[in-house]
Amino acid sequence: MESFLEAWDLICSYCRSQITEVSYDTWFSKLVPISLDFEQGVAIIQAPNEFHKSTLERGFHKCLNDAVQSVFGPGITYKLVTPLAKKEKERVPEDDEYEYTFETFIEGSSNKFACAACRYVAKEPAKNYNPLFIYGNSGLGKTHLLNAIGHELKKNFPEKNIIYVKGDQFSNELIEAIRTGTTPGFREKYRKADALLIDDIQFIAGKESTQEEFFHTFNTLYESKKQIVLTSDRPPRDIATLEDRLKTRFEWGLTADVQPPDFETRMAIIKRKAELVGLTVPDSVCEFIAVKLKSNIRQLEGTVKKLKAIHLVEGATPTINTAQRAISDIVNNDQPAPVTVSKIIEEVGRTYGVSPEDIKSSKRNANVSFARQISMYIVREITQMPMVEIGKEFGGRDHSTVVYAIQQIEEKSLKDPVTKATVSDIIKNIRDR
């Protein structure tokens, strides 16, 4: 027997003989053998999701364990893992995951300036570059750099209180604090930070109370000489619905951008990522990937991980062919998820502090009606759905209500630049997510 994949057929046959066909098809047919570690005595098997994994562990542990031992002998057990969620927001360390530190960050001309600024801030917080504002397109390393600052600050100043938070998480926490009457606690938490690192600050734009709260948090921290680092997909002046007083403040310190990496940097990243997952990739294959994927480091990394998975399952050394396969998988998986009406309603609701249920309800309070009209307008704008269908999505409303709502927003956008900018920001947020 040459590979885990061949042994896997035997494990499957064993399981099939122990349980019903329906159970087998439902729970076992979607499992993927990942690797076998004789030293640790464990066979790693991938389940499609957490629900699948826990059902197997609860209901079929004995069957799977017996199957693994009948093939590999006693002493070998199994471990179920699930794939990492796409564009995962909270980092979950996995076996082949590495920390987001300066050591694992590859520098090149496209990010040299931003990286130097981050290193400086981690060494000399709140000295010269406060706030530090890093911006650039998706997948170019902003989150990585922000976390690297966090790690380094912790190392250099273990006693300091360093807070890392996403822009939308800050906003959600504030909404929850207002709902539960715990805003003093919320304020205290953020205003007591020695360094506040906020990822994707653009998500607070257009949200009135979040911006108001953040304005005061910013002032308190800035005046008491605490470091603030922000990341965004755009420079402050291009965040349309960000209040002017925040835009100005964000530009008080240093603004640095990260650009797509050049060829040499892409090559270095591919090689380093391969090294980190313990995979040898021939130079010709690295070059092939670097020529194909130019604008997103997340995709470079995904391709290397995919090559590693192919290597583990098929035992194949990476070739141009396998790289081609890995790239098309990654690029296809990286396509944005289709925009749904619920996603639009959710984003509008978040911006205006109205719940999605209220937007779809028959409530007529001014703020709810306005959020509903905006939602209808954006649904039409993004999906081009027929008016009748849009009406159905909003609690079975008549198509004339939708026509009226769209007219209202069109007129208001012409007269009121804030509405216009808010709508375009919401659309951008929805498309970027």
Ligand SMILES: Nc1ncnc2c1ncn2[C@@H]1O[C@H](COP(=O)(O)OP(=O)(O)OP(=O)(O)O)[C@@H](O)[C@H]1O
């Ligand atoms: N210069 C680099 N060296 C090594 N790894 C990098 C580099 N740039 C990005 N990466 C890796 O690429 C992946 C995506 O990077 P990251 O999440 O930091 O991007 P981002 O700019 O924050 O994207 P988004 O705006 O979509 O959140 C991460 O796994 C990160 O480690």
